[in-house]
Amino acid sequence: MFHVHKMSVDDFAFAVRLTDTMNWNLVEEDFQFMTDLEPEGCFIIWDESERIGVATTISYGKVGWLGNVIVREEYRGRGVGSLLVKHALDFLIKQDVETIGLYAYQNKIPFYQRLGLEYDSDFIVLRGKPDSSSEQVHQREASKNDERKIIDLDHFCFGASRRKLLAPILSESSNICYVDKEKGLIRGFVVAKVYHEMAEVGPLVCQRGYPDIAIDLLKAALNRVKGLEVVTCIPEKETIIRSTLMKQGFSEAFRVVRMFYGVPRLNDCIYMAESLERG
Numbered sequence: 001m002f003h004v005h006k007m008s009v010d011d012f013a014f015a016v017r018l019t020d021t022m023n024w025n026l027v028e029e030d031f032q033f034m035t036d037l038e039p040e041g042c043f044i045i046w047d048e049s050e051r052i053g054v055a056t057t058i059s060y061g062k063v064g065w066l067g068n069v070i071v072r073e074e075y076r077g078r079g080v081g082s083l084l085v086k087h088a089l090d091f092l093i094k095q096d097v098e099t100i101g102l103y104a105y106q107n108k109i110p111f112y113q114r115l116g117l118e119y120d121s122d123f124i125v126l127r128g129k130p131d132s133s134s135e136q137v138h139q140r141e142a143s144k145n146d147e148r149k150i151i152d153l154d155h156f157c158f159g160a161s162r163r164k165l166l167a168p169i170l171s172e173s174s175n176i177c178y179v180d181k182e183k184g185l186i187r188g189f190v191v192a193k194v195y196h197e198m199a200e201v202g203p204l205v206c207q208r209g210y211p212d213i214a215i216d217l218l219k220a221a222l223n224r225v226k227g228l229e230v231v232t233c234i235p236e237k238e239t240i241i242r243s244t245l246m247k248q249g250f251s252e253a254f255r256v257v258r259m260f261y262g263v264p265r266l267n268d269c270i271y272m273a274e275s276l277e278r279g
């Protein structure tokens, strides 16, 4: 019999081994971070006494996100993934979440549609090692005083407050955040999370109507992570962002689609996702 339990520290090694089979590049600290953010909302599915699958969630008030959905290969096609996803969706719905997002591989769209999610839009995951750039950009690094305004702008664009995610990311000294500030107002910001020899750039959030600011913010972040292996996830329609990344030596790694259960709440001002598993 299959049964779902919340994930604990003892499960992290299994979760890393399983996600390694898909080259998702996750380490135990990633599952520690997810379980710190949503202690009751990260799951392992078991067949009797054997771990067979993983899924994580995070709730931000009325919006939640589902990620890291994976089942051991030999157990696929027997309803395990559906059971796990239903359990995760039910968990979020019980927290009063009304809109649940997910980034899915294109070939998994029918699987999630059967579970009530609908296609929203296309995204591209890009990887690269940014070249050095001599270009001067005008953005400045965020200070502790900017945190509230950054979180408010993100709230407007994302459709829910991601304070519980952004506050720890912004307070981590190895991470980088640039803001565009005009007369005390923050019009855009970008975050780069730096781990060992790697960095993940995102979110990049900017009010619409200022594409130059979004590009400047991106260049500021890339300048700071040059030489590192960088990964980022962008909406397919953001062609200027994509060409800026391509000019810096990035290439397309794979494509995903954003899907939603419930009505999407986002405003159209997200230029880069935070991550595949958190939105």
Ligand SMILES: CC(C)(COP(=O)(O)OP(=O)(O)OC[C@H]1O[C@@H](n2cnc3c(N)ncnc32)[C@H](O)[C@@H]1OP(=O)(O)O)[C@@H](O)C(=O)NCCC(=O)NCCS
Pocket: 022, 069, 070, 071, 072, 075, 076, 077, 078, 079, 080, 081, 082, 083, 103, 104, 105, 108, 110, 111, 112, 114
């Ligand atoms: C996506 C994934 C988690 C699905 O897990 P799963 O255990 O195979 O899921 P299910 O068995 O519930 O459903 C898979 C298919 O089997 C079918 N199925 C479910 N129960 C079945 C049963 N008892 N008999 C026959 N078929 C069944 C489902 O209809 C479904 O078909 P679909 O893919 O066309 O929708 C799994 O394929 C996986 O781990 N893939 C690798 C990681 C990955 O891609 N994750 C998703 C990231 S977006």
